[in-house]
Amino acid sequence: DTGVSQNPRHKITKRGQNVTFRCDPISEHNRLYWYRQTLGQGPEFLTYFQNEAQLEKSRLLSDRFSAERPKGSFSTLEIQRTEQGDSAMYLCASSPPSRGQGTYEQYFGPGTRLTVT
Amino acid sequence: AQSVSQHNHHVILSEAASLELGCNYSYGGTVNLFWYVQYPGQHLQLLLKYFSGDPLVKGIKGFEAEFIKSKFSFNLRKPSVQWSDTAEYFCAVGADGSARQLTFGSGTQLTVLP
Numbered sequence: 001d002t003g004v005s006q007n008p009r010h011k012i013t014k015r016g017q018n019v020t021f022r023c024d025p026i027s028e029h030n031r032l033y034w035y036r037q038t039l040g041q042g043p044e045f046l047t048y049f050q051n052e053a054q055l056e057k058s059r060l061l062s063d064r065f066s067a068e069r070p071k072g073s074f075s076t077l078e079i080q081r082t083e084q085g086d087s088a089m090y091l092c093a094s095s096p097p098s099r100g101q102g103t104y105e106q107y108f109g110p111g112t113r114l115t116v117t
Numbered sequence: 118a119q120s121v122s123q124h125n126h127h128v129i130l131s132e133a134a135s136l137e138l139g140c141n142y143s144y145g146g147t148v149n150l151f152w153y154v155q156y157p158g159q160h161l162q163l164l165l166k167y168f169s170g171d172p173l174v175k176g177i178k179g180f181e182a183e184f185i186k187s188k189f190s191f192n193l194r195k196p197s198v199q200w201s202d203t204a205e206y207f208c209a210v211g212a213d214g215s216a217r218q219l220t221f222g223s224g225t226q227l228t229v230l231p
Binding site for chain 1: 121151153159160161162163166207209217218219220221222223224
């Protein structure tokens with residue numbers, strides 16, 4: 001399967017612990033995005049990478065959240081000192097190089113479901 | 118900041134019925150528009166997209182959507198639904214001609230009865 005992959009698929013952690021999620025985009029996709037989705041809502045944008053550069057960050061991304069894409073391939077999202085409100089599905093998406101201004105679609109992975117107890 | 122409204126939270130139809138799901142956005146500039154679908158147990162998949170040109174766009178599985186700029190709408194349609202169309206449907210907007218930071222609606226759960 002050559003789609004976006006995410007690991008782990010499920011993570012249960014205790015409040016206060018740190019967690020890290022990994023996203024492997026589709027090969028040759030230079031754009032990578034992280035979203036968060038809670039029950040009954042659509043995905044909410046967190047951050048965007050073009051190659052290794054983090055170009056956009058949402059106000060939702062508090063200082064407890066950090067994302068990296070060190071070599072422009074896979075990305076990690078770390079949440080420090082988790083809180084119960086962090087419980088959500090964390091989605092990763094990737095896009096191919098643009099064919100024109102804004103003309104690229106995002107391909108989503110299966111997500112990592114985080115439960116903070 | 119842009120926002121997206123999907124007024125129908127849950128739609129129930131019988132097979133062969135026609136479908137129209139509403140999507141309205143609030144943003145005055147150039148937009149890129151998308152419909153995504155999430156089948157039970159699966160990840161989000163792109164149904165169709167609008168970037169420019171013909172406002173009537175066709176997607177996979179017989180779906181189409183019409184961009185009406187004056188109404189800030191991008192409604193999804195299908196003339197005859199099937200049981201396999203049971204899924205959650207999300208409308209999304211990328212502002213300023215960008216598809217980077219997508220804003221999603223809250224989704225519409227479609228249940229098709231056999």
